[in-house]
Amino acid sequence: MCDIEEATNQLLDVNLHENQRSVRVTESDLRSESELLVTIGATVPTGFEQTAADEVREKLGSPCKISRDRGKIYFVISLESLAQVHCLRSVDNLFVVVQEFQDYQFKKTKEEVLKDFEDLAGKLPWSNPLKVWKINDSFKKKKAKRKKINQNSSKGKINNGQEVKIDQRNDKKDFTSHALDSHILDYYENPAIREEVSTLVGDDLASCKDETDESSKEETEPQVLKFRVTCNRAGDKHCFTSNEAARDFGGAVQDYFKWKADMTNFDVEVLLNIHDNEVIVGIALTEESLHRRNITHFGPTTLRSTLAYGMLRLCDPLPYDIIVDPMCGTGAIPIEGATEWSDCFHIAGDNNPLAVNRAANNIASLLTKKGKPSWGLPIDAVQWDICNLPLRTGSVDIIVTDLPFGKRIGSKKRNWNLYPACLREMSRVCTPTTGRAVLLTQDTKCFTKALSGMRHVWRKVDTVWVNIGGLRAAVYVLLRTPEAFVHPSEQDGERGTLW
Numbered sequence: 001m002c003d004i005e006e007a008t009n010q011l012l013d014v015n016l017h018e019n020q021r022s023v024r025v026t027e028s029d030l031r032s033e034s035e036l037l038v039t040i041g042a043t044v045p046t047g048f049e050q051t052a053a054d055e056v057r058e059k060l061g062s063p064c065k066i067s068r069d070r071g072k073i074y075f076v077i078s079l080e081s082l083a084q085v086h087c088l089r090s091v092d093n094l095f096v097v098v099q100e101f102q103d104y105q106f107k108k109t110k111e112e113v114l115k116d117f118e119d120l121a122g123k124l125p126w127s128n129p130l131k132v133w134k135i136n137d138s139f140k141k142k143k144a145k146r147k148k149i150n151q152n153s154s155k156g157k158i159n160n161g162q163e164v165k166i167d168q169r170n171d172k173k174d175f176t177s178h179a180l181d182s183h184i185l186d187y188y189e190n191p192a193i194r195e196e197v198s199t200l201v202g203d204d205l206a207s208c209k210d211e212t213d214e215s216s217k218e219e220t221e222p223q224v225l226k227f228r229v230t231c232n233r234a235g236d237k238h239c240f241t242s243n244e245a246a247r248d249f250g251g252a253v254q255d256y257f258k259w260k261a262d263m264t265n266f267d268v269e270v271l272l273n274i275h276d277n278e279v280i281v282g283i284a285l286t287e288e289s290l291h292r293r294n295i296t297h298f299g300p301t302t303l304r305s306t307l308a309y310g311m312l313r314l315c316d317p318l319p320y321d322i323i324v325d326p327m328c329g330t331g332a333i334p335i336e337g338a339t340e341w342s343d344c345f346h347i348a349g350d351n352n353p354l355a356v357n358r359a360a361n362n363i364a365s366l367l368t369k370k371g372k373p374s375w376g377l378p379i380d381a382v383q384w385d386i387c388n389l390p391l392r393t394g395s396v397d398i399i400v401t402d403l404p405f406g407k408r409i410g411s412k413k414r415n416w417n418l419y420p421a422c423l424r425e426m427s428r429v430c431t432p433t434t435g436r437a438v439l440l441t442q443d444t445k446c447f448t449k450a451l452s453g454m455r456h457v458w459r460k461v462d463t464v465w466v467n468i469g470g471l472r473a474a475v476y477v478l479l480r481t482p483e484a485f486v487h488p489s490e491q492d493g494e495r496g497t498l499w
Contacts, residue, residue: 035078035080036079036131037078037079038078038079038128038129038132039074039075039097040076040077040094040097040285041067041072041074041094042072042073042074042075042088042091042093042095043071043072043091043093044071044072044073044091045092045304045310045466046071046466046467047464047465047466047475048310048464048466049066049072050066051090051313052310053065053066053073054313055090056073056088059084059088060088062075062077063075067275068276069275072273074097074100079131079132079135082132082135082136085285086290088290089305089306089309090310092289092291092306093285093286093289093290094286095271095282095284095285095286096129096132096133096282096285097129097280098124098281098282098283099280099281100279101280102277102278103277103278105277108239110239110240110244113239113240113245114244114248115248117248118248120249120252121249121252121255121256122256124281126257129282129283130283133268133285136285137267224258225267225268226259226260226261226268227250227253227259227261227262227268227270228262228263228266228268228269228270229247229250229270229272230269230270230271231243231273231274232272232273233274234274234275234276235274235275235276237276238274242274245272246272253270268283270282270283291305291307292305293305294332294339294362294366295330295362297358297361297365298330303332303333304332305336308332308335308400309336310475311333311440312333312337312400314464314477315398315437315438315477317337317341317344318344318397319344320344321345321398322345322347322395322396323341323344323345323347323397323398323399323400324346324349324396324398324400325349325401325402326386326389326399326425326426327349327351327401327402328348328349328350328356328359329358329359330355331359331360331363332362333400333401334346334347334359335362335366342377344378345378345379346378346380347379348379348380348381349381349382349383349384349386351385353383356382356383359381360381363377386421386422387425389425389428391429394429394431394485395431396429397430397435398437398438399426399435399436399438399439401437402440402441403415403439405443405473412446415446416446416450419441419449423451423454424457427458427480428485431480432481432483433481433482435480436478436479437458437476437477437478437480438475439475439476439478440466440468440474440475441473442468442471442473444474447474451478456481457480457481457485458478458481459479459481460476460479461477461479463477464477
């Protein structure tokens with residue numbers, strides 16, 4: 001058994017062992033639950049479904065299906081792999097599938113369709129998905145408790161009007177005496193993954209007494225779960241609205257489980273995903289999108305971390321590659337790269353001092369996240385001019401960046417000068433033959449024109465169409481040709497600049 005399987009097995013054992021305080025289960029029950037196979041659905045950046053599917057196969061070893069509804073993938077895992085699912089870098093939101101209907105036969109009238117939804121609630125196999133939700137909910141509770149502990153770790157109780165500092169060595173001692181073996185965290189040497197897994201696991205020793213008290217309280221005073229139903233509908237042949245489907249299906253769920261409906265402060269979110277004739281019922285496993293994992297200082301056009309990861313995977317980084325984002329903004333791309341490809345060196349640069357400051361703050365926040373000591377990351381931030389980079393010719397292996405769309409940043413008119421100048425300078429610093437670039441832009445007309453004039457140094461090998469805040473954008477994958485860079489001054493005797 002490999003280290004990751006052993007680690008997740010112990011992680012599951014800890015959580016199932018905690019559940020024994022309130023539910024009596026046998027050793028065979030634990031084993032059967034850990035071997036339970038469930039279908040997990042995930043929303044991913046539109047256009048990067050194949051990239052996400054490749055990551056699932058690579059990290060989980062599970063077959064993955066891409067949905068007909070863009071932006072979703074489905075894969076089957078054992079319950080013991082649930083913690084690993086939360087460590088995927090390309091997924092935004094996760095949910096466990098209750099049941100899938102590939103060719104659902106809708107009735108002709110609205111009343112008949114909504115009546116079918118009401119009847120459906122009592123016929124679905126809720127048992128196993130709710131087991132997954134319960135274990136996943138224990139992860140979230142640990143995360144909340146760990147966040148509260150870390151918030152209080154830097155300051156003690158007020159004593160005589162003065163704040164008393166807590167010895168951080170005691171926190172470290174408590175953490176190292178964790179119920180799990182130390183090699184679990186040793187395996188997750190990657191800082192971001194280690195952070196997420198340790199967050200999921202929580203501090204069992206510190207919260208053991210509290211959870212015992214809460215468990216005994218729940219036994220005497222059982223709490224009614226609060227829920228809501230969210231309907232996501234796509235297709236123009238439906239005779240009902242999303243709100244109507246959610247209302248009637250939710251009413252039937254309430255009658256079946258005797259739960260309390262609450263649209264804002266809910267415990268369980270039931271999902272009703274409808275795409276043409278495909279209907280999937282699920283239970284949400286994430287409260288907020290996982291793409292916010294690395295960014296604490298946001299800018300006007302902050303890129304989603306999941307999209308940044310997808311762009312980096314397109315260029316297939318190799319060990320010791322130099323990866324540059326010359327227009328980094330808040331640093332989403334290089335930060336994601338440094339956490340996932342720590343054997344490469346990442347440079348974040350921008351001409352705007354505010355952007356560079358945000359990127360530096362995001363790097364610092366990641367290094368000192370939740371009061372933990374700095375791990376150190378192969379990343380640096382610098383202010384520069386994209387058209388005159390302070391980098392040696394042919395010194396960069398990969399360039400990955402989000403070009404200004406000309407909407408919130410810059411203008412369409414300015415892009416006609418900016419894009420050709422960017423491509424020219426990128427071709428100078430990028431290594432001939434092996435260098436590659438992955439560039440995101442919504443101004444495809446301007447980029448296509450600029451690229452047509454740089455075909456001698458850049459060759460387009462792929463285009464991935466994505467949805468960015470409702471805008472149709474393109475991710476261009478370019479390969480540096482073997483042709484050597486020729487300085488513009490050698491061509492026309494005058495160096496072209498943007499300004």
